[in-house]
Amino acid sequence: MSGGDEAERVRAFTAFRKRMNERILAEPNQVVRRFFALDTQAYQPGALDARTKELLGLVASLVLRCDDCIAYHVAQCREAGVGRDEMFEAFSVGLVVGGSIVIPHLRRAVDFLDQLEQGEAASPAVHDHG
Numbered sequence: 001m002s003g004g005d006e007a008e009r010v011r012a013f014t015a016f017r018k019r020m021n022e023r024i025l026a027e028p029n030q031v032v033r034r035f036f037a038l039d040t041q042a043y044q045p046g047a048l049d050a051r052t053k054e055l056l057g058l059v060a061s062l063v064l065r066c067d068d069c070i071a072y073h074v075a076q077c078r079e080a081g082v083g084r085d086e087m088f089e090a091f092s093v094g095l096v097v098g099g100s101i102v103i104p105h106l107r108r109a110v111d112f113l114d115q116l117e118q119g120e121a122a123s124p125a126v127h128d129h130g
Helices: 003-025 030-042 050-064 067-079 084-098 100-117
Strands: none
Touching: 003 030, 003 067, 050 067, 050 084, 050 100, 067 084, 067 100, 084 100
């Protein structure tokens, strides 16, 4: 897949995710709404700053092998000022904890990071772990 095709895939995914989150949250289901709110609240600054929490989310997402969550946390980490070297240290923790099965997800994470740095990808707008 060429860089342009990959960037379009990321843009399409981001648009789909935003549209579906809006659709889901429009339903009058309090459990779903509360979970989305709790998820968002968990990443707010507290005893740990938001930057640290996003790095934790990135490592957990790598270990759980959730590409959607990995992309979200890569973007959030970058927006929080996490540098490339710090990102790779987080990647290394996820890889050691998760094992070699994390490698394909690591590849996609680095590809997404590269696209963000080159301005080719849009950051996922809403956090929802999936």
